[in-house]
Amino acid sequence: MVRVEGVGFTRVGELWERTAEDLLVEAIEQCLEDANVNRENVDTVLLLRPLSPHVSVSDMKRVLCSLLPAARVISVDCGTNGIEALSLACELSSAGRRVLMAAVEKLGDLTSYDQSSVRMRALGEHFRLMGIPAESIHALMARLYLRRFGVDRRVLAEFVSIVHAHAVSARHARFRFRVRPESVLSSPIVSDPLRLFDFSSLSDGSAALMLSDGKSGVVVRQCETSHSAAVVVEDASLATLERAANRLARGKADFYELYDESSILALLELEALGVCERGRAADLVTKGAIRLSGEVPVCTFGGLKARGDVGSANTLYQIAEATLQLRGEAGENQVENARRGVVVSLHGIGLSAGVCVLERV
């Protein structure tokens, strides 16, 4: 049974004064301490390839080789769908290896235009040549979804308001302040109907996880991934995530760490996971079911939107946050009696999707 033995992560933000190497070392040292594992006892390191064009994998590998001398260091290119790498880590752990997963990003160094460019690249070169920004895909999905199910635009703003409230007490979050739905609705338009506050902000940060086939720690019960060759907007759904989620063993989760790169994606994810019927995620938002005290708490430390979007490191942050929940160490963000959590990862707005179930045993 593969378990998360330890977690480590830095604060998320525009960390101008910190280098990528600094951040990576901080996250890994924290993880080693949390897992109570000596650095000589790590067998394999999976370094998730950063999205940031200014972070060199070779430089990071040099640091890792010095810090973890006994480990074999492998870089994994899975974009922002870290659950692909988690599946690999679980296979290695099942075979008896102690695996450290690590990721670091310096996306806060980029201008907003270059950040948008990074997001567009995730869709593929055709989209870049054709000038189809990723934000426009989110917006088309939002427009079609709102129209098809007669959902009020304000619901998306309410989602943002709720996850920001979760980040207020999250010490590592980038945006630790409340946002009223009215502020979301009056923020600058990015791609109508979506506005600036509907999107996550690409940030700096680093996170690490220690996995092993041991006896203590949170259990990684199941990991599933799915891929698509085409970006499909007209159905206003996430078919890849739905396919991955359909392979999960049945059972309700106590909380969901969603991949809320935009407000609309979060709603589509709840539906793809089968938490509610198609077109009904808005009800969960308006009745407050997604709050920490609700029936289906989501993004318990603010999610990508308010904790900050750390690109390739997002999944590791999500799993680390879920681990804290399942250990009962989430402080003011604790979900009561959390025994089972679900983490969702997406790359290229669902071109690749991953979902994993973590449990306290």
Place this chain on the structure above:
Amino acid sequence: MALDVVPEYWRRADVYLRFLGAKCEKCGHSVFPPAPVCPKCGSRTKIVELPRGGRLLAWTVVESAPSEWREQTPLIIGCVELDDGTRVIAQLTDVRVDELREGMRVRAVVRRAPDRSGDVIRYIVKFVPDWYGEEHGDSAEEG
């Protein structure tokens, strides 16, 4: 693929110049841009010339674009259903936002992409309103 690289763009230029897609030899599903394997059923596809006419399903106006397209903002991005059922996402041009209507006829045209490297001129597909298409054939002569 990296379309910044001249040979790679050259190999794929016909996709944009002739508006080529791929049609599944088994289930008939067609896609743009072409893919060697059908995204729906996994069978092999064949290259086909796509119909240029279609209907606008939805659109959005992008006010804050990536650096490569910053000078062209605002961008209008539309989801179009071609006459053979293929769905295409592309920019709309030669139209004001207040003229757009759900279901309006549009047609594919070839337009020059913004210069990025200066080493080769790249062309892409955009859609324009088909004001004088089959549904407005009579009014074409009146301008």
